[in-house]
Structures are given as C-alpha cells and as structure tokens.
Amino acid sequence: MKKIFKFQLKDMLFGCSIYALIMLLITAGAVIIALTYPHITVAGNGFASAIFCLAVGVGIYKEHCQMAVMNSVSRKDFFKSLLCIAVIISLICTLIDQIFQLIIMLPKLNLVIDFDFTINFDILKILKIFYPGFFETHSAAVIAAVGFLMEFLIDGILFITGTLFAGICCRLPKKYRAAYCIAVPILGVGGAPMLFSIFIGTSIYPPFARQLINAFRSAMGIPSGNPFLGALTFAAASVIIASVCYGMLRRTEIN
Numbered sequence: 001m002k003k004i005f006k007f008q009l010k011d012m013l014f015g016c017s018i019y020a021l022i023m024l025l026i027t028a029g030a031v032i033i034a035l036t037y038p039h040i041t042v043a044g045n046g047f048a049s050a051i052f053c054l055a056v057g058v059g060i061y062k063e064h065c066q067m068a069v070m071n072s073v074s075r076k077d078f079f080k081s082l083l084c085i086a087v088i089i090s091l092i093c094t095l096i097d098q099i100f101q102l103i104i105m106l107p108k109l110n111l112v113i114d115f116d117f118t119i120n121f122d123i124l125k126i127l128k129i130f131y132p133g134f135f136e137t138h139s140a141a142v143i144a145a146v147g148f149l150m151e152f153l154i155d156g157i158l159f160i161t162g163t164l165f166a167g168i169c170c171r172l173p174k175k176y177r178a179a180y181c182i183a184v185p186i187l188g189v190g191g192a193p194m195l196f197s198i199f200i201g202t203s204i205y206p207p208f209a210r211q212l213i214n215a216f217r218s219a220m221g222i223p224s225g226n227p228f229l230g231a232l233t234f235a236a237a238s239v240i241i242a243s244v245c246y247g248m249l250r251r252t253e254i255n
Contacts, residue, residue, distance in 0.1 A: 019052055
C-alpha cells in the first residue's frame with residue numbers, strides 16, 4: 001500500500017498546488033474588484049472545492065486503478081490508499097477555502113453599501129439557513145469548527161461519489177458510456193435540484209415524498225437545530241458510498 005499511496009499523494013498534491021494557485025489568482029481578482037467597487041462582496045470558494053474533489057474522485061479511479069493493477073497492487077490496498085487520499089484532499093481543500101475566507105473577511109473587503117453581490121458560496125451562510133438557532137446560541141469558534149467539519153465531510157462525500165460514478169462508468173458497456181457521462185451531470189446539476197425544488201415549493205406531491213423529506217430533515221438535525229447530527233449523517237453516507245464503491249472496484253475490469 002505504501003508505494004501506491006506515495007504515488008497517489010505526490011500526484012494529488014501537485015494537482016492541489018495547481019488548484020490553489022488558480023484559486024489564489026481568482027481571489028486576488030475578486031479582491032481587486034471588491035476594493036474598486038465597495039458594494040460588491042466576495043465569498044469563499046466552497047463550490048469550487050466541491051467540484052474539484054468530485055473531479056479528482058472521478059479521475060483517480062480509472063487512471064490510478066489501472067496503473068495499480070498493472071503493477072500488481074491489490075485492489076484492497078489501492079482502495080485503502082484511495083480513502084487516505086480522499087481524507088487528505090478533502091482536508092487540504094477545506095483549509096484552502098478557510099484561508100481564502102479569512103482573506104476576504106478583511107474589513108476593506110467586506111463593505112456593503114446598497115446591495116450584496118456574492119461570488120460563489122460560503123458554507124456558513126448555507127448552514128445559517130438550516131440551523132439559525134445554532135448560530136444564536138454558540139460562540140464564533142464553535143460555529144467556525146462546525147463549518148470546517150461540514151465542508152470537510154461534503155468534500156469527502158463528493159470525492160467518494162466521484163469514484164463511484166467512475167466505477168459505474170467502467171462497468172458499463174462501451175456503447176452506453178457516452179450517454180452515461182452526459183446524463184449524470186445533467187441529472188445531478190439540473191434534474192435533481194429541480195425536482196427537489198418542486199417538492200419543497202409546492203404542497204401538491206405524494207405523501208411518501210413528504211415522508212422522505214421529513215426523514216431527511218430529521219437525519220440532518222434541521223428540526224432540532226443540531227448540525228452535529230447532520231455531520232454524523234454525512235459521515236454515515238460516506239461509509240455507505242465507500243462500501244458500494246469498494247464492492248464495485250472488486251468487480252471492475254480494467255481495459
């Protein structure tokens with residue numbers, strides 16, 4: 001496992017360095033805009049981090065798995081290394097986002113005159129929508145820790161989900177792979193959010209949908225205002241997705 005882990009870590013750290021450099025340039029540009037136009041504020045790069053982790057998860061499955069099998073590395077050792085990389089990459093991306101958020105929280109960059117235009121999203125703003133009571137009763141340090149934990153778990157889930165998507169693609173017949181690669185982003189980015197919005201925004205939907213939404217809200221700790229329950233749910237989801245991904249990895253033919 002050590003050899004494949006060192007190879008993956010070196011490859012991923014190089015990719016993270018390029019990503020951090022790009023985000024630094026983008027943040028610098030956003031800072032210049034914020035200083036030039038005080039009515040504009042900038043937020044974190046959480047969305048970019050999430051997409052980066054998803055893309056890395058997709059790429060690492062096919063490319064590194066094939067290399068590992070060709071060099072007599074067992075699939076079990078490869079998957080152990082992949083999980084370690086998932087944790088490290090998620091942690092690095094979360095740290096990068098936190099650093100950039102500290103930069104853009106400087107007083108001169110956080111001025112608002114008439115309206116607020118936000119670039120990207122801030123995980124704390126998202127959490128505040130779902131757990132408003134938590135922000136009123138806890139200190140800034142606890143809130144920051146929860147935001148860090150939730151972003152780390154989200155990045156980790158997306159990394160593992162990316163490997164799962166890649167695993168499914170590898171198992172499909174070649175004639176269906178192009179359609180699959182087109183359908184997944186369309187349904188994931190457009191279809192699923194649209195259906196969720198329809199379910200949430202209207203009272204006309206099947207009773208089972210209401211039950212599913214209520215169950216999801218309870219699992220995420222939204223009614224009780226407990227984001228730690230949501231973090232536990234994310235952790236459990238990561239374990240489930242990773243288990244499915246490992247089962248698929250053991251049956252994937254490398255060609």
